[in-house]
Amino acid sequence: MQTTEPPRQSDKDVIFEARDVSVSFDMEGDESRVLDSVDFDVYRGETLGVVGESGSGKSMFASALLNAVVEPGQVTGDVTYYPEDRDPVTVTDLTESELKEEIRWKEMAFVVQSAQSAFNPTMTIRQHYIETLEAHGVGRQEGLERARELCRDLYLNPEQVLPSYPHELSGGMKQRALLALGVILDPEVVVLDEPTAALDLLMQRAIVSLLADIKEKYDLTLVFVTHDLNLISLIADRLAVMYAFEFIEVAPTERILNDAAHPYTRALLNAVPTISAPISTMTGIPGSTPNPKDVPAGCSYNPRCPIAKEECRIDDPQLDPIHEEHSAACFYPDEARSEIGIPATGGGDDEEGGR
Amino acid sequence: MSADEPVVSMDDATVQFESEQLFGLAKSQVVRAVDGVSLDIRENEVVALVGESGCGKTTLGKAAIGLHRPESGTVSYRGTDIWEAKDASGLFGGSVDGYPFHEIRRSLQMIHQDAESSLDANSTIQSILEEPLIRWEPQLSRPDRRDRVGAFLDYVGLSPPDEYIDRFPHQLSGGEQQRVALIRALLMNPDMILADESISALDVSLRIDMMDLMLRLQDEINTSYLFITHDISNARYITKKSDGRIGIMYLGNLVEIGPVEEVITNPQHPYTKALLWATPDIASSGGRIGAEGIEAAPLRAIDVPDAANPPSGCKFHDRCPEAREVCEEVQPDSYRVDGDHETACFRMLDDHEYWSSPELEGEMGDQLATPD
Numbered sequence: 001m002q003t004t005e006p007p008r009q010s011d012k013d014v015i016f017e018a019r020d021v022s023v024s025f026d027m028e029g030d031e032s033r034v035l036d037s038v039d040f041d042v043y044r045g046e047t048l049g050v051v052g053e054s055g056s057g058k059s060m061f062a063s064a065l066l067n068a069v070v071e072p073g074q075v076t077g078d079v080t081y082y083p084e085d086r087d088p089v090t091v092t093d094l095t096e097s098e099l100k101e102e103i104r105w106k107e108m109a110f111v112v113q114s115a116q117s118a119f120n121p122t123m124t125i126r127q128h129y130i131e132t133l134e135a136h137g138v139g140r141q142e143g144l145e146r147a148r149e150l151c152r153d154l155y156l157n158p159e160q161v162l163p164s165y166p167h168e169l170s171g172g173m174k175q176r177a178l179l180a181l182g183v184i185l186d187p188e189v190v191v192l193d194e195p196t197a198a199l200d201l202l203m204q205r206a207i208v209s210l211l212a213d214i215k216e217k218y219d220l221t222l223v224f225v226t227h228d229l230n231l232i233s234l235i236a237d238r239l240a241v242m243y244a245f246e247f248i249e250v251a252p253t254e255r256i257l258n259d260a261a262h263p264y265t266r267a268l269l270n271a272v273p274t275i276s277a278p279i280s281t282m283t284g285i286p287g288s289t290p291n292p293k294d295v296p297a298g299c300s301y302n303p304r305c306p307i308a309k310e311e312c313r314i315d316d317p318q319l320d321p322i323h324e325e326h327s328a329a330c331f332y333p334d335e336a337r338s339e340i341g342i343p344a345t346g347g348g349d350d351e352e353g354g355r
Numbered sequence: 356m357s358a359d360e361p362v363v364s365m366d367d368a369t370v371q372f373e374s375e376q377l378f379g380l381a382k383s384q385v386v387r388a389v390d391g392v393s394l395d396i397r398e399n400e401v402v403a404l405v406g407e408s409g410c411g412k413t414t415l416g417k418a419a420i421g422l423h424r425p426e427s428g429t430v431s432y433r434g435t436d437i438w439e440a441k442d443a444s445g446l447f448g449g450s451v452d453g454y455p456f457h458e459i460r461r462s463l464q465m466i467h468q469d470a471e472s473s474l475d476a477n478s479t480i481q482s483i484l485e486e487p488l489i490r491w492e493p494q495l496s497r498p499d500r501r502d503r504v505g506a507f508l509d510y511v512g513l514s515p516p517d518e519y520i521d522r523f524p525h526q527l528s529g530g531e532q533q534r535v536a537l538i539r540a541l542l543m544n545p546d547m548i549l550a551d552e553s554i555s556a557l558d559v560s561l562r563i564d565m566m567d568l569m570l571r572l573q574d575e576i577n578t579s580y581l582f583i584t585h586d587i588s589n590a591r592y593i594t595k596k597s598d599g600r601i602g603i604m605y606l607g608n609l610v611e612i613g614p615v616e617e618v619i620t621n622p623q624h625p626y627t628k629a630l631l632w633a634t635p636d637i638a639s640s641g642g643r644i645g646a647e648g649i650e651a652a653p654l655r656a657i658d659v660p661d662a663a664n665p666p667s668g669c670k671f672h673d674r675c676p677e678a679r680e681v682c683e684e685v686q687p688d689s690y691r692v693d694g695d696h697e698t699a700c701f702r703m704l705d706d707h708e709y710w711s712s713p714e715l716e717g718e719m720g721d722q723l724a725t726p727d
Contacts, residue, residue, distance in 0.1 A: 053558040155657050155719065170658060200407035201585055205633035206657045227559060230588070230635040257637050271560045273588035275619055275631065277638035279595050284564035288528060343638040 016042035021077035023060045032292040035060040036245040047222040049236030057245035062193045062225045067091045109182035113194040119166035126162040150180040172203035191223040244300035251326035258344040261333035263305045266340040277343040361395035368428035384663045388414035390607035401599030403582040403590035411607040416549045420463035432459045464540040468552035470532035474524040481520045487542040507538045530561040547579040566593045606670040613696030623698040625675045679712035
């Protein structure tokens with residue numbers, strides 16, 4: 001499987017390799033592609049932030065990595081998982097029961113947005129932990145000791161949380177309890193899909209810090225999917241920006257924030273209100289995101305792009321390297337950078353704003 | 356405060372709810388969602404209320420437009436007590452001195468977070484939007500109404516209007532629905548609009564445009580906005596652009612309020628500081644946090660206390676890094692920082708006993724200590 005094109009980047013220790021991965025839904029005879037032929041490598045030990053607006057395909061990418069796309073979604077292409085000391089596993093070839101036995105929780109955990117629905121309301125948190133431990137043949141004593149430690153790592157009092165039913169905990173406590181469940185079997189990778197979206201500001205920020213802490217402590221690879229660029233920039237080593245069911249730019253976080261090369265990424269940086277940037281630099285993105293049945297020909301962003309040219313309406317730019325560790329799917333990255341100002345480059349100079 | 360009378364004035368207003376326990380078998384629990392708040396909203400002013408869920412900001416907003424009756428304290432519209440006006444209209448259809456209730460109702464409008472559910476799913480955009488016109492401008496003919504609705508749709512960017520006017524709400528995107536809800540509120544020619552998390556559900560790329568639209572329309576029809584959000588960055592944008600104020604709420608109290616730039620760059624209340632810490636900023640930090648992790652949080656506990664059983668004294672004391680013993684016992688009043696900037700923290704007073712009161716013990720994570 002390593003012989004498929006394009007080849008792996010040799011100098012990086014890859015833990016996930018996605019090749020030509022698509023997810024489609026069959027809507028009354030019409031095929032909707034909600035993830036469109038994605039090639040992507042996740043590096044071992046990194047915190048990867050996958051950023052996009054709703055309907056950009058970011059959650060589908062997360063689900064596809066774990067072969068957890070819900071019916072009737074269909075996954076095509078290959079996702080290969082490279083364990084540290086065993087042979088690679090093609091995740092997309094495994095059956096549901098093989099996945100459950102060999103991969104899920106033990107190797108890779110999935111933490112979703114709605115902790116509410118992830119827990120069974122008739123079981124205590126302790127019972128959830130025990131169920132997961134026993135299903136994977138981990139001793140109850142040893143496993144629960146680890147659960148207690150994880151709870152404390154996440155600022156939960158285990159004596160209070162373990163005997164509780166889900167409804168007895170606040171949203172933030174439930175989300176942390178779910179995070180502890182995700183890490184209880186000592187996985188290599190944790191994929192988090194909007195894990196903080198339903199939570200309050202202070203809790204979001206606290207959980208992001210806690211994630212950074214437990215990532216270090218337990219030596220994890222994190223894939224964090226979110227719409228919140230401000231938040232993910234705090235902990236991501238790399239950011240991958242999705243638009244219209246594809247990755248359109250990938251780079252180390254600092255480069256995305258300071259030197260983004262794709263016009264959409266730059267527009268997004270300007271569209272996110274912050275507490276310090278001059279408000280005169282903030283501006284929305286005209287137009288709307290394409291729906292899967294109606295993706296524009298050529299570059300999917302061309303109808304909204306201020307620097308689009310004829311070529312962009314005809315050819316679809318590939319996600320190509322424009323710099324070391326920095327790729328962008330745009331024919332005119334230099335022009336994007338000179339034409340579209342962003343907050344980091346002092347896109348605006350007017351502190352006063354005013355109408 | 357200033358010569359002109361506020362549009363809405365809340366004076367020491369308290370709103371509480373009773374929640375039944377065990378289907379009414381046990382004692383009911385009283386939650387004081389808004390606890391003694393005073394707030395004036397002036398003509399054409401934008402006030403953004405920021406706080407976390409459960410802090411009472413929505414209840415406060417609804418009380419400000421006469422949808423929740425305060426248990427104590429008053430809420431007035433241009434000097435007329437809203438609930439006295441209501442009671443008077445209920446008894447004899449008569450009126451008190453001042454504005455009649457039905458006019459107050461019309462003058463204070465609301466747009467919701469979930470625009471779709473606030474629009475009648477079985478009506479077209481035309482009939483949703485002409486309803487207020489039929490009521491408030493009965494002299495308009497049918498074609499006139501259609502023209503008026505069409506002009507508004509065009510103005511908010513739903514153009515050509517003929518493409519939208521006969522559609523149903525579910526045939527519009529979230530951003531389009533939100534704009535229809537805004538038009539509907541504006542057609543009432545209101546003096547104040549409560550916008551409750553009305554941009555939170557929109558995609559990032561649409562939020563600025565929606566706030567710009569609200570402000571552009573404000574210029575046209577002269578309305579104030581009470582803008583409720585959990586997001587201090589959005590609050591900053593809309594208030595800075597309109598020279599407005601930001602109020603910070605915590606467990607039913609307005610803990611800090613002032614001109615936007617004052618609150619953001621010179622915050623005084625420890626809770627405001629915590630909220631700002633929790634608001635990451637790609638524009639200033641340029642990215643990643645260091646290894647400081649959670650220890651750097653300006654908080655002594657990360658979980659919010661139960662609103663039904665709030666801490667004594669200052670309600671923030673159990674999480675506040677600056678708390679001293681007096682904060683457990685006495686609830687601070689609101690003290691002036693400077694000009695329009697006020698905060699409910701003893702630290703504003705140089706000669707307060709706070710400064711000689713012993714510091715409260717405890718740091719983040721102390722509650723986790725377990726007998727191992």
